[in-house]
Each structure stands twice: as C-alpha cells, then as structure tokens.
Amino acid sequence: MAQGFSAALAGEVRARRAVLRLTQHDLAQLAGVSERFVRFVEQGKPSVQLDSLVAVLETLGLELKVAARTSQAARAAGQPAENSAEQ
Template sequence: MNALSEFVRNRRKSLGLTQPELAEKAGTGLRFIRDLEQGKKTLRMDKVNQVLALFGYELGPVRQEWEE
C-alpha cells in the first residue's frame, strides 16, 4: 500500500462509502477503485483525479530534492 491508496481508503471510509458507492459517484469501475486502494503502480491519472475530485483534491507534480 502507498500514501495515495491509504488516503483514498481512509477518505472513503470516513465518508461511510463502500467501494461500489465510491466507484459510482466517481464514474469509474469497481475494479479501478480496488486497484487504487491496493496500491497498483500503473493507473490512469485522469481516473485517479476523478476519484480525488470527490474529496476536493487532485494529483499534481511534486518537486523532489536531489542529493548531489
């Protein structure tokens, strides 16, 4: 599991939603929600943003600090 999958699972549960309910509200398939919450490494960013939009969030670039 990764930070994104934990975030989605925690937000869904805090709102009292089941995975099928979240999938319906986000306009995605149940399989996508399951893959997202299980931390699948390859997911469509647009679909991830569909889910995050329900919580008032979206994916975006994050600057990484590189050690020299």
C-alpha cells in the same frame, strides 16, 4: 519509490472513503469509474489511469499535487538541492 507513493495514495483514498462512509461501489459510481479501478487504487496498484485517478480523488475531496524535489537525476546533473542555503 513508486511503491511508496502508491501505498501512501492507497491509504489516503481508503481512509477518506471510510470517513465519508462510502463503499467502493458508491465511490466508483460517484466518480464515474469502475469498482475494479477503485479496488486497484486502494490496493496500491502502481499503474493506474491518471484521469480516472483524478476523478476518484476529486470525488473524495482530495487533490494530487506535483512539487519539485531533488532527485538522483538532478544531483547527477549538478543541480543544487531545493533546500540548500546559497552562500
């Protein structure tokens, strides 16, 4: 699942950077991170530093949101699904 998230994030960052006509170097300088870091994000590297990632996303006008969802762990703990109707 983490790989799916990393790949989706990578695609969004690449696409937004292209729309803004920024090079990886430009983005790195504007965000205050290394060009290597930008490459890692765009390659979907699953382990990146969160504060640096947030700086890149903010520079591109993107945001990272965290939302509750039913996970395997929640189901195992007997918690109801987020979207299930109560009776």
